[in-house]
Amino acid sequence: MERIPILRIGSLLLVTIQVDLYDDLALQLQDDLSTRIADLGATGVLIDISALEIVDSFIGRTLANIAAIARVLDAETVVVGMQPAVAITLVELGMSLPGIRTALNVDLGMEYLRQAATGGDGVGTDHYAE
Amino acid sequence: METVSEQIITRSEILPIRTQIDLVHVRQRVRTWLSEERFTLIDQTKIVTAASELARNALEHGGGGQMEMSLLAVGARKGIRLKFSDQGPGIADITMALKDGYTTAGGMGLGLGGSKRLMSEFDIQSSPGAGTVVTVTRWK
Numbered sequence: 001m002e003r004i005p006i007l008r009i010g011s012l013l014l015v016t017i018q019v020d021l022y023d024d025l026a027l028q029l030q031d032d033l034s035t036r037i038a039d040l041g042a043t044g045v046l047i048d049i050s051a052l053e054i055v056d057s058f059i060g061r062t063l064a065n066i067a068a069i070a071r072v073l074d075a076e077t078v079v080v081g082m083q084p085a086v087a088i089t090l091v092e093l094g095m096s097l098p099g100i101r102t103a104l105n106v107d108l109g110m111e112y113l114r115q116a117a118t119g120g121d122g123v124g125t126d127h128y129a130e
Numbered sequence: 131m132e133t134v135s136e137q138i139i140t141r142s143e144i145l146p147i148r149t150q151i152d153l154v155h156v157r158q159r160v161r162t163w164l165s166e167e168r169f170t171l172i173d174q175t176k177i178v179t180a181a182s183e184l185a186r187n188a189l190e191h192g193g194g195g196q197m198e199m200s201l202l203a204v205g206a207r208k209g210i211r212l213k214f215s216d217q218g219p220g221i222a223d224i225t226m227a228l229k230d231g232y233t234t235a236g237g238m239g240l241g242l243g244g245s246k247r248l249m250s251e252f253d254i255q256s257s258p259g260a261g262t263v264v265t266v267t268r269w270k
Contacts, residue, residue: 020154020157020158022150022151022153022154023150023153023186024150053161053175053178054157054175054178054179054182055179056179056182056183056186057183057240057241057244058182058186083175085171085172085174085175085176086175088172088175088176089172089175089176089179089248090179092176092244092247092248093179093183093240093244093245093247093248094230094240094243094244094247095240095244
């Protein structure tokens with residue numbers, strides 16, 4: 001079965017979604033990430049969705065689930081690179097992705113995860129919003 | 131004198147909705163058309179997202195079906211119409227089904243209401259045992 005590759009950089013996991021995300025592929029990514037976080041003791045997960053042309057409610061829910069599972073496994077998740085048109089559409093659709101930390105690009109996302117791992121401030125403050 | 135322009139279908143295509151891969155094809159095909167017809171990027175994104183939601187509804191609730199995609203012209207104005215049909219169990223309470231958060235399949239319940247917000251026009255025809263037809267239109 002097709003799989004989205006997960007890269008490891010130190011204690012962080014990095015995923016770049018560059019294919020059309022069908023439902024089973026999204027669920028496979030959720031399972032794979034959960035396993036890798038636990039196996040490696042990862043402290044952070046960065047998901048780059050800059051190549052995604054749409055995020056519908058299924059993909060949005062999967063991203064939220066990944067963030068929730070990671071949190072239970074003591075890892076932070078940050079979703080980066082959302083296209084402005086995708087953000088506008090998501091909000092109009094009715095999904096504002098509460099509980100998901102976002103950053104504009106990979107650099108800012110990595111910075112956030114590194115700070116989070118060393119107990120920097122601004123960590124996880126909105127994860128209790130739901 | 132005011133002229134009333136007639137609505138003309140300038141292009142039409144039917145796509146099956148039987149598998150998850152068909153959902154991806156639906157998204158890609160709608161995107162291709164919208165890009166060719168020079169809809170703005172934001173409009174493209176909204177329409178493709180609505181198509182994805184409605185196609186998934188037809189697959190998960192209706193057991194599969196089809197999407198008919200038509201390009202409309204009224205005078206100089208262009209629009210796209212997407213008609214999703216399935217032969218599933220149908221919807222007993224349409225008002226309830228349109229409410230955000232209402233779900234019978236364990237999803238988020240944003241599909242119908244969300245798609246309605248993303249498109250200019252929205253019509254749903256359904257009754258128990260008779261399947262569901264959702265027709266949405268967005269004008270350029």
